[in-house]
Amino acid sequence: MSAPKLSDGQTAEIARLREERGWSHRRIATRFGVSTGAIQYHCLKLGAVSPRTRANRSRGPMTMVGRDGRLQRRFTEAEDDLLLKLSLANMPLRDIAIEMKRPRTSVRLRLFTLAMREDGQAGIAHPTEAATGLQVAA
Incomplete structure (x- = not known):
């Protein structure tokens, strides 16, 4: 069984919760009944960043x-x-x-x-x- 698909309205709500309320990926995933990875993907795709997010330019191991x-x-x-x-x-x-x-x-x-x-x-x-x-x- 595949994961539920998110509608355009739901992805817009995901972006709003992330950007305006600063909700974590995990909290949003729980609300929509999908994986944290799915929420991370949609936030990246939509450019939705929490106001609490700091730039992380460290490269670590390649x-x-x-x-x-x-x-x-x-x-x-x-x-x-x-x-x-x-x-x-x-x-x-x-x-x-x-x-x-x-x-x-x-x-x-x-x-x-x-x-x-x-x-x-x-x-x-x-x-x-x-x-x-x-x-x-x-």
């Missing part, structure tokens, strides 16, 4: 092992620069992912993250569009 036991790599500054360059050149996400040897989802989520950083503030509907001028398909 590789780590995820909860599923798979190796995860952080994006380097050079990879971020290349990602933005390819995105601004209107290269499709699939092709960017192949070029960078990264999963498509990682590329899409990294674009969301970079857009939020560039915007300097959350709260826009599609941060990737603001940063790159592109519409990012899910």
